[in-house]
C-alpha cells in the first residue's frame with residue numbers, strides 16, 4: 001500500500017470566544033496519498049477552512065485551541081518550531097485561496113513576484129524570470145511573456161489565480177491545499193483551473209486537498225471526499241461510492257438537494273432546521289435536531305465512526321460496522 | 331399567452347472617458363441590440379460570463395437606468411415612451427431580488443419596516459401594509475416572530491426569504507432574480523428554489539432568473555437566454571438549448587459546467603480557451619470570434635444574423651452547430 005502523505009488524527013479545534021469555546025472542528029481524521037485529490041466539502045461555517053489553515057499553522061486570531069495530530073510524512077507538524085514550519089510552507093505544502101489578490105503584492109509585477117519565489121532556491125535573477133515565464137506558460141496564461149510585466153490589478157480573476165498556481169508550482173510542493181480556489185471565477189475559467197490542478201496531480205504526483213462547497217467540482221475532479229457537518233466529518237470515502245451509495249442521513253439528504261433534474265421531475269429535497277453552533281461540547285449527534293431518523297440515543301450519546309469498507313467511514317448509529325478496525329475516526 | 335416582456339433590438343451603451351487627461355470618449359456596448367420575449371407565467375433563465383450584460387439588462391427592465399436604443403415593452407407599456415403614471419404602475423408590477431442577501435435590506439431597519447417600505451412609498455396605508463407584511467412573510471414560510479428582527483440576526487437563507495417577501499409585497503406580475511441563490515449553501519439553495527417555484531406556480535408569476543449556475547437554470551427555467559459580451563447569442567426552450575446547443579459559445583459553456591455525477595466526468599468536452607474579452611470599442615463581426623474554433627473570415631465581416639432553427643430556438647451564428 002502507498003504511504004500516506006498527510007494524516008490528520010483526531011484533530012479538534014476550539015475557538016475561545018466570549019462565553020466559552022466554539023467547537024469549530026471535532027475529532028477529524030483523514031488520510032491523503034500522493035497523486036490524489038481529496039475534497040473536503042460542507043456548508044459554510046462547517047470548519048473546512050479551519051482544518052486547512054491549521055495544517056499550515058495559519059489560524060488567525062490567536063484564540064484557537066488544537067488537539068490531535070497533523071502528520072506530514074509521519075512527522076507531527078504540531079511539534080515543529082516556527083522556523084521549521086516556515087520551511088514547510090511553500091516548499092513542502094503550497095496553498096491557494098479564493099481571493100488571490102489578498103496574497104499578491106500590488107506594487108510588484110506578477111513576473112517579479114514569481115521569480116522572487118524561484119530565487120529563494122538560489123537561482124540567479126535572469127534565469128528565475130525565464131523560469132517564471134515558463135511556469136506562466138504551464139498554467140496557460142495567455143501571452144505569458146507580456147503578462148509577466150503586469151501588475152495584479154491589471155489581470156482578470158482567472159489570470160490572478162493562474163499566477164498563484166505558478167507561484168505555488170515554482171516550489172514544487174508535495175501537497176497543495178486549495179481553499180475554494182475557483183469560487184470567484186466564471187464556470188469557463190473554473191473549468192480551465194480545474195484542468196491545471198488535475199494535470200498537476202498527474203504529472204507531479206502532487207496530493208491535493210481541495211476545500212469547497214461546490215459538489216460539482218467534487219464530482220468532476222476528486223478521488224476521495226470527506227463531508228463535514230458542524231465541525232465533524234460525518235462521512236468519507238471514494239467519490240463514486242459516496243455519490244452513489246451515501247450512508248449518512250445528512251449526506252443522503254444533501255445528494256437529493258442538489259439540482260440534478262428539471263422542475264418537471266419534482267421538487268428538490270430540503271433539510272429542515274439549521275446547523276447548530278456547538279458551544280461547549282456535549283454528548284450527542286450534531287445532526288440530531290434535523291435528522292429524520294434521530295432517536296433518543298442520538299440526542300444523548302455521540303456516535304462513533306463506523307468503518308463500512310476499506311475507505312468508507314460514517315459517523316452514525318445506523319451505519320453497519322462491517323470492517324472491525326482499531327484505528328477509527330472518519 | 332400574452333407577452334409580458336418584449337425586447338426589440340434593445341441596447342444600453344455606456345460612454346466613459348479614457349482617463350483624467352484624455353477627454354475622448356469610449357463606448358461600452360453592455361447590451362447590444364438584444365431581442366427576445368418572455369410570455370406571461372414563464373421562467374426564463376439568463377446566463378453568460380461575468381460582464382456579459384445580464385445585470386445591465388435587468389436594470390433597464392427595472393427602469394433603474396435608461397436604454398440607449400431599441401424598444402422594450404413590459405406588460406404592454408413601451409419603456410421609452412412611458413409616462414410617470416405608466417412607470418409607477420410598472421414599479422408595482424416588476425420586483426427584484428439581488429444576489430447578496432444583505433444588500434437587499436437596510437441593516438438599520440427591522441424586517442417589518444423593510445417589507446413595508448415599498449408599500450408605504452406606493453401609498454398603501456400603514457395598517458394595510460402591516461397586514462400585508464405578515465401575509466408575505468407567511469408566503470415565504472417564515473415565522474411572524476421575525477418581524478422585529480434586524481438583518482444581522484438572520485442567516486443568508488432567511489435574509490433571502492425576506493428579500494423575496496419584500497418583492498412580493500406589491501403583488502408583482504414579474505420578478506427579476508439576479509443570482510438569487512449564489513451566496514447560499516446547497517440545502518438552503520434547494521429551499522429557496524422550491525419556494526420560488528411554488529410561488530411562481532401559485533400566483534402565475536413571470537420570472538427572469540439570472541445565474542452562472544447551469545444546474546440551477548436547468549432545474550428552474552422553461553427557456554434559456556445566453557449572452558456573450560452584450561449580445562444575445564442563443565435563446566430557446568431549456569431542453570433544446572442544453573441538449574442541442576447551436577452556438578459554439580453555448581456549447582463551451584455547457585461543456586465547462588460541472589455535472590453533479592462523477593460517472594459523467596469522462597464525457598467528451600471541449601474547454602473554451604481564453605477569458606471573455608473587453609466590451610470597449612468593439613469592431614464589427616461576431617464577438618466570440620477570437621475564442622471560436624469554427625470561426626471563418628465571414629464571421630469577422632458583420633454581426634451574425636439571428637437564425638430560427640425550429641422549436642422556438644434561435645441562434646446568432648454564421649455556422650451554427652448541427
Ligand SMILES: Nc1ncnc2c1ncn2[C@@H]1O[C@H](COP(=O)(O)OP(=O)(O)OP(=O)(O)O)[C@@H](O)[C@H]1O
Pocket residue numbers: 344345346358360378379380381382383384385386387609
Ligand atoms: N454605469 C456603468 N458605466 C460604465 N460601464 C458599465 C456600467 N455598468 C455596467 N457597465 C459595464 O457593462 C458591462 C456589463 O455589466 P453587467 O454588470 O451587466 O454584467 P453581468 O453580466 O451582470 O456580470 P456579472 O455576472 O459579473 O454580474 C461590464 O463591462 C460593465 O463593466
Ligand SMILES: Nc1ncnc2c1ncn2[C@@H]1O[C@H](COP(=O)(O)OP(=O)(O)O)[C@@H](O)[C@H]1O
Pocket residue numbers: 015016017022024042043044045046047048049050051060061062063
Ligand atoms: N478566529 C476565530 N474565532 C472564533 N470563531 C471562528 C474563528 N475562525 C472561524 N471561526 C468559526 O469557526 C467555524 C468554522 O469556520 P470555518 O473553518 O471558516 O468554516 P468554513 O471554511 O467551512 O466555512 C465557524 O462557526 C466560524 O464562525
Ligand code: SF4
Pocket residue numbers: 248249250285286287288289291292293294295298303315316317318
Ligand atoms: S446518529 Fe442518529 S441523529 Fe445522527 S445522523 Fe445517525 S440517525 Fe441521525
Ligand code: SF4
Pocket residue numbers: 577578579616617618619622623624625626629634646647648649650
Ligand atoms: S459566427 Fe463564427 S465566430 Fe461567431 S460563434 Fe459562429 S462560427 Fe464562431
Ligand SMILES: [Mg+2]
Pocket residue numbers: 048049050
Ligand atoms: Mg472557508
Ligand SMILES: [Mg+2]
Pocket residue numbers: 384385386508
Ligand atoms: Mg451581474
